[in-house]
Amino acid sequence: MNLSMLLVVIFLVISYDSRAEGQKSAITVTNNFINRTSFPWIHGISNLFTFYQAYRPCQTEFNTTGTCLAKSDCLARNGMAAGACVAGVTVCCDLKFTCGGRTDKNGTIFVNQKYPLADNMTNTCQITIEKQPNVCQLRLDFDEFTLAQPDENGQCTTDSFMIRTSVGERLPILCGENPGQHLYIDVGSGFINSNPVVLSVVTNGAIGGDLERRWRIKINMVPCDSLNMAPSGCLQYFRSPSGTVQSFNYGRLIPNRARYLSNLRYTACIRTEENFCGIKWRTEQPNSFSWGWPVNQSDQTRKNATVLAFAGGHCNSDDYIGIDQATYEDNNPLALDEDRFCGLGLMHHGQVFSRSKPFQLKVRSNNDHRLNGKQSQQGFDLHFTQLPCVL
Numbered sequence: 001m002n003l004s005m006l007l008v009v010i011f012l013v014i015s016y017d018s019r020a021e022g023q024k025s026a027i028t029v030t031n032n033f034i035n036r037t038s039f040p041w042i043h044g045i046s047n048l049f050t051f052y053q054a055y056r057p058c059q060t061e062f063n064t065t066g067t068c069l070a071k072s073d074c075l076a077r078n079g080m081a082a083g084a085c086v087a088g089v090t091v092c093c094d095l096k097f098t099c100g101g102r103t104d105k106n107g108t109i110f111v112n113q114k115y116p117l118a119d120n121m122t123n124t125c126q127i128t129i130e131k132q133p134n135v136c137q138l139r140l141d142f143d144e145f146t147l148a149q150p151d152e153n154g155q156c157t158t159d160s161f162m163i164r165t166s167v168g169e170r171l172p173i174l175c176g177e178n179p180g181q182h183l184y185i186d187v188g189s190g191f192i193n194s195n196p197v198v199l200s201v202v203t204n205g206a207i208g209g210d211l212e213r214r215w216r217i218k219i220n221m222v223p224c225d226s227l228n229m230a231p232s233g234c235l236q237y238f239r240s241p242s243g244t245v246q247s248f249n250y251g252r253l254i255p256n257r258a259r260y261l262s263n264l265r266y267t268a269c270i271r272t273e274e275n276f277c278g279i280k281w282r283t284e285q286p287n288s289f290s291w292g293w294p295v296n297q298s299d300q301t302r303k304n305a306t307v308l309a310f311a312g313g314h315c316n317s318d319d320y321i322g323i324d325q326a327t328y329e330d331n332n333p334l335a336l337d338e339d340r341f342c343g344l345g346l347m348h349h350g351q352v353f354s355r356s357k358p359f360q361l362k363v364r365s366n367n368d369h370r371l372n373g374k375q376s377q378q379g380f381d382l383h384f385t386q387l388p389c390v391l
């Protein structure tokens with residue numbers, strides 16, 4: 001570059017800068033990483049740089065869309081530096097809603113601090129959700145959710161996901177693997193935002209195994225007049241003629257550990273479709289029901305029996321799944337109704353029928369997990385199909 005070209009460049013920079021002074025709003029916010037007082041001569045060049053490089057979209061090293069920002073600016077906004085825009089000046093910042101965040105926006109996505117990387121720290125990560133006016137419920141969708149497994153008592157003592165609200169019923173504390181699960185939180189009715197909801201994830205060190213602690217939770221606000229509102233008392237709500245309901249942390253067998261959680265008391269509800277009168281529940285796989293150890297059954301009977309499926313009073317002493325007035329055969333007057341199911345199978349053929357409305361699956365577990373752990377009980381993975389009314 002010869003001298004005259006250099007002079008032209010400098011002239012352009014300075015004239016650009018004086019023009020830019022007129023458009024203060026666009027420029028001054030970006031010019032925060034070079035001290036104008038000590039380096040007045042660099043002023044114009046820095047403005048030109050930041051104008052072109054800051055707030056420009058960029059591709060992060062995880063192939064997501066980021067924003068070019070000064071590193072300090074990125075960290076101040078809870079973002080993560082994921083690649084460079086201009087080496088040493090701006091980073092490609094992945095803006096995330098994570099620990100310490102507060103939101104009143106619909107559709108906010110809450111992720112772990114290092115997302116999309118895993119977190120292995122001891123930490124308390126807490127966010128606050130302030131509802132918009134005329135919102136009665138929140139719906140949380142776990143796009144990704146991996147925390148440490150529950151302990152031998154079925155409790156979330158290593159990691160725990162907790163929901164704090166001042167209205168509604170007590171919500172279960174969750175841990176383990178829950179991708180694809182959802183739940184509803186009552187936030188009260190009315191226009192006054194007096195009931196912020198706090199979500200917190202408490203984590204303890206590395207979780208070991210091949211698990212990576214990571215979460216991505218979508219938070220939707222459900223308006224009070226919406227048909228999407230879950231009926232009161234329903235932690236989960238399924239709005240389709242057929243679908244799948246799994247217990248929290250359902251997954252592959254862990255020897256001598258129960259995967260499902262203890263102290264559960266919640267209901268999964270199915271919206272009754274028009275002209276449907278009954279519901280069929282069946283196990284998604286032949287052995288995808290293992291919940292509660294029936295009274296007086298020894299290990300020896302387990303070894304002898306192909307399936308240990310129990311109902312009614314046999315399920316009173318431990319954990320059970322409640323389906324009102326359910327039988328093993330539809331429209332068979334000789335088949336007795338039962339309300340509680342437990343053991344290592346769901347009735348005789350892994351299925352039950354109910355014509356009792358509303359369609360609900362009640363999930364109950366007590367605080368004694370010893371026998372459940374001994375039987376390596378995994379929980380349930382059940383498929384439901386609504387049945388048309390018989391004329």
Ligand SMILES: *[C@@H]1O[C@H](CO)[C@@H](O)[C@H](O)[C@H]1NC(C)=O
Nearest residue numbers: 032033034035036037038039
């Ligand atoms: C910029 O430099 C001047 C003089 O060196 C100093 O007084 C001032 O505090 C600095 N400003 C910032 C924001 O660092």
Ligand SMILES: *[C@@H]1O[C@H](CO)[C@@H](O)[C@H](O)[C@H]1NC(C)=O
Nearest residue numbers: 059060061062063064082116
């Ligand atoms: C990002 O995308 C490029 C192609 O667009 C691909 O080669 C690369 O493997 C991707 N990186 C990650 C981390 O997914």
Ligand SMILES: *[C@@H]1O[C@H](CO)[C@@H](O)[C@H](O)[C@H]1NC(C)=O
Nearest residue numbers: 117118119120121205206207
């Ligand atoms: C946690 O992750 C970092 C990298 O993300 C790694 O350097 C460190 O060794 C990990 N710590 C544990 C205890 O696994």
Ligand SMILES: *[C@@H]1O[C@H](CO)[C@@H](O)[C@H](O)[C@H]1NC(C)=O
Nearest residue numbers: 106107132135220221222223
């Ligand atoms: C939030 O977004 C969902 C999905 O887009 C929508 O159904 C719902 O009505 C929205 N809630 C509010 C309060 O606008």
Ligand SMILES: *[C@@H]1O[C@H](CO)[C@@H](O)[C@H](O)[C@H]1NC(C)=O
Nearest residue numbers: 294295296297313314315317
């Ligand atoms: C369980 O066993 C005890 C003693 O062996 C007996 O008294 C009790 O009636 C049994 N309960 C049931 C439901 O069979």
Ligand SMILES: *[C@@H]1O[C@H](CO)[C@@H](O)[C@H](O)[C@H]1NC(C)=O
Nearest residue numbers: 298299300301302303304305
């Ligand atoms: C289980 O089977 C063995 C022989 O195969 C028999 O001796 C035992 O009595 C059976 N136990 C029960 C509880 O049925």
Ligand SMILES: [Ca+2]
Nearest residue numbers: 319366368369
């Ligand atoms: Ca139990």
